[in-house]
Amino acid sequence: MPEQTEGAGQGGASAANRKAFERRGLRQGGPPTPGPPDTTVKVLGRVWSAPLVVGPLSAPARPGGELAVVRAAGAAQLPCVVGAFAERAFAELGSATEVPPWLRTYAFRERATERQLTERAEDAGFGAVLLAVGGLDDIRLKRAAAPANLTEQGPVGDVRSLLDARADWADVERLRAATALPLLVAGVRTTADARRALDSGADGVVVTSLDALPGIAETVGGRCPVLLSGGVRRGADVLTAVADGADAVFAGRPVLHGLRSCGRAGVAEVLDVLVRELGDAMTFTGTATIADIGPALVRTGPRPAADPAPPPAARPLRRAELHASVSDPVLDTMTFLNEITTRYPEAISFAPGRPYDGFFDSEQIFTHLRRYLNHLEEQGSSPQQVRTAMYQYGPTAGLIREIIADSLRADENIDVPAESIVVTVGAQEAMLLVLRALITGPDDVLLVSSPCYVGITGAARLLDIAVTPVEEREDGVSCADLEAVIRSERARGRRPRAFYVVPDHSNPSGTTMGPRARAELLGLAARHGILILEDSPYRLVSPGPPLPTLKSQDPAHTVVHIGSFSKTVFPGARVGFVVADQPVVDTSGRTGLLADDLAKIKSMVTVNTSSLSQAAVAGTLLAAGGKVSELNSAASAYYGDAMRATLRELDAHLPPERREALGVRWNEPTGGFFLTLRVPFRADNDALIRSAQDFGVIWTPMTYFHPGGGGLHGIRLSTSYLTPTQISEGVARLVRFIESETA
Template sequence: MTAPALTGPALTGPAPLPLAELHASLADPLLDAMTFLNEVTTRYPGAVSFAPGRPYEGFFEPEDVPAYLDAYLDHLAATGLSRDAIRTTLFQYGPTKGVIADLVARTLANDEGLAVAPEALVLTVGAQEGMLLTLRALCAGPDDVVLVSSPCYVGVTGAARLLDLATVPVPEGPDGGPDPAAVQAAAQAVRASGRRPRALYVVPDFANPSGTSMPVEARARLLATAAAADLLVIEDNPYGFFARDAAERPTLKALDRDRRVVYLGSFAKTCFPGARLGYVVADQEVAGPGGRRSLLADELAKLKSMTTVNTPALSQAVIGGMLLTHDCRLRAANAPATAHYAANMAALLAELERHFPAAERARLGLSWNVPEGGFFAVLTVGFAADDAAMERCARDFGVLWTPMAPFYPAGGGEHRLRLSISSLTPGQITDGVGRLADFIRAETAHAVAR
């Protein structure tokens, strides 16, 4: 039997969705820049890559994961939980604020001298979620403005873009971090425009992308400026654990005496990124109708319940087991990693000095900063360090880096590039700087010829 012939108009695909009718952030060049970087990395897998700010994989062992999970299960059993209760903790939806807040609080006390009540913590899907929740909670409407250091981590400017929040850049001062006088001036200008400067975002330790760190005196001045300008401070601290001594460089939160600082933490660099686990310390009191009192952490949890619902219990269990294994002292546990990154940074700076003596630096218009640690250093070059230049460098010289322009919210950085040393070995750094030196000389010569 023959099937009946289909009649009617020819079938066609759906009409494409106009980009102009989607959220405006999707047309933001910032998103394209990050996508381009990922694509270039994939196209040139053999290149020495100074681009990714990810931890060195030599510190990860697959067999550690079940060992950490077992450590956490033993911990739960030791607290008196039954097998059924342990099953529920691991396999069911859990508390929105998380299940290992007590262990995180102990770690912050041991490593940072921070006295944090567990109920003031929210465990998040990476620090990025914590950033998004914090911005959404603090900014009530279109007139609320977030001040950001410039250059600035693209995660916070991207999150603000997704939320339709305005950001105002504040230039870094000579000591690193946002200049207090510039913060005050920016806050005054925002108020003069009829808007409210709500918060200041800052990475005080080994900042991404600049690699700079704030001296203690500058931290105290910044907090005083924030108080005078009635600003909350959003402190992002993914790299501070790699400082050799927390007592010499306390976090802004450790110096906070009036609960002005909301603290974003992450286990991506100190444990491993695959767990996607971060946290927010939000101990600010919130006054509600009828005299109701809560913590800002409780309000963040409300928002989280409508986004990711809760943070995966298995990820929390593995990180919790890692914390327990190391007696909730990540700074000591990360001592080998701290030494590795410090050696890598020293190798990078030494190789730059070796390839570019002072006279040649002057001729090429080349300079770089000297970070005290962390993952990143920044070069200033005599040519446009844009996506096209990066691709030429990858294709012709076999080395990758990150253009700095996307890190400047109001423009700038066109002649600067970021080098990350975190995922490389000293040998790769030596090889990569040699290739980079050849590229810089060739590119500068071409720029002069043009």
């Protein structure tokens, strides 16, 4: 089967163009004109909804892929490029859409083959023919069946046997004479190529270098359309290419990813996103129509030197000379997952535990900031004070502690003074500060509920803090088990200082601690003189009323409550907090709060949390009257639906008798982002690579979350970031992987 290629058969241009796009940026224009921007464009005598060409499709990425892409492109009022070796007949593809497809063809050894293809494309109502000059090095074409539109050939083992090694200008001239369809020449790299293409009768040129585009467009001088192939990933890229002289661009790889993930619906979503992003970029630059886009809208950074001088030789650092934590596997977990996701972008990923960004609206950030600034003015701050609050470092403990305290009272029944709160750079910094303050020597130990969030164990590793796991049972951590571990640690001469737990829909297991277990845990902590580190980021993004937090039932001040707005407001703000109202007595008998000491440590770590980020979060809380739960009601319903959809799909694909035969089982969380599966094989990194590579589905090995070892047969699934279609397809792929591994 042929493989999909990037752009107009010039896959090697993609990486260079991506770097060129990244060197460019858009200049913000004046106030936008009323109404949405007009993204339509006229190319080759036809009006399209945007300056986009879909493809080329050298081959389908899944059964029925060609037809799905042609139909999705037609519905979006965009042309689609179909390869000469398509698996569907041109007549079927041409009749599937009102927007005529284009034919991407090659220099065939048999000239009659060229004529047959172009004649069939003309008869099918195609709109243009595309031929790339140059060699076949980047065209990865193989096939074991008869091409649908080359029936005279019969089965072909390797389609390269039908082609010339190179397509040259004589091939362009011959194709020009053989067809009345508009002819586009791809692979144009220089102004000389562009002039030669025009002399050979081309009706359009396809440029493979963004850096060469402006010069080629100037050379062509409007005599024919100029299109760019390779590297386009976002709507801003489309605007950048048009500003540099392109009449339109090819969208290859994003379409392929959409097709592989969700078929026609995935392609439609990709095209819709690209057109919407183009409209957003036009609004940003103050352009109302495509014709308004010009080179002044693009700012270009310095190009890298063609032959950079080699750096001076330096003695490499030895890893053995660095802190031992950098060699700890726990610090590699996120990096490895990111590498897998990047390496297999077409795979459906159940790995990222992040919010679904369909609930985020960029414009709301400005609304939230303005609301907080108005709040400062209403509180009596002068313009100078407001400016200082936004532009200066601000207090280390945080600008918005009063607002967070009000929200905790309104939403969580946690009634603490604002002075007991420290605003942090995400919950991760809160963990680091608390551990640094509490752990004072080599005999101090942190207890964690295991499986455990890697952030706390990673922070402990950075600080050389001993971690002792308390293994969860199927219904969560047992206080009897915790007490046994405390006694065992003390018998070894060690001092348990704190116990870290996620009581609600925990990461990674998804378990929730019941009311009785919560009461027992509070009593146990008071009895043994240890602190509880309560981390509950998933409470207010889960459907239904949550159980009371441990902190709301903590008159003895045994709970340090760690909070985050990453799941509830937006992750990019990187705002968390810690409630540390524990009294601290110094040698002179003066009493302060643990929060005061955490602020001292923070002043040496991050100095303060971003004032702008705090302002955006505060504005959100003020708008909701502190009720984050109400603010997230729609999101909570979405996440609940996603969790239930995942469980339904698992039940449908693995009914009880089938899962029992395979030795598979899973838990059924009522909220949060995660659920866990137990499988009969080793679910390690090697298995994850096979899953991503051969089945197109990514998950997280549970071994990452067991600081004491274990979890070899566990898989964590995150349901929060996927659409229902992706969940359905992703579970189907996951089950095929599980069945393959079990067999």
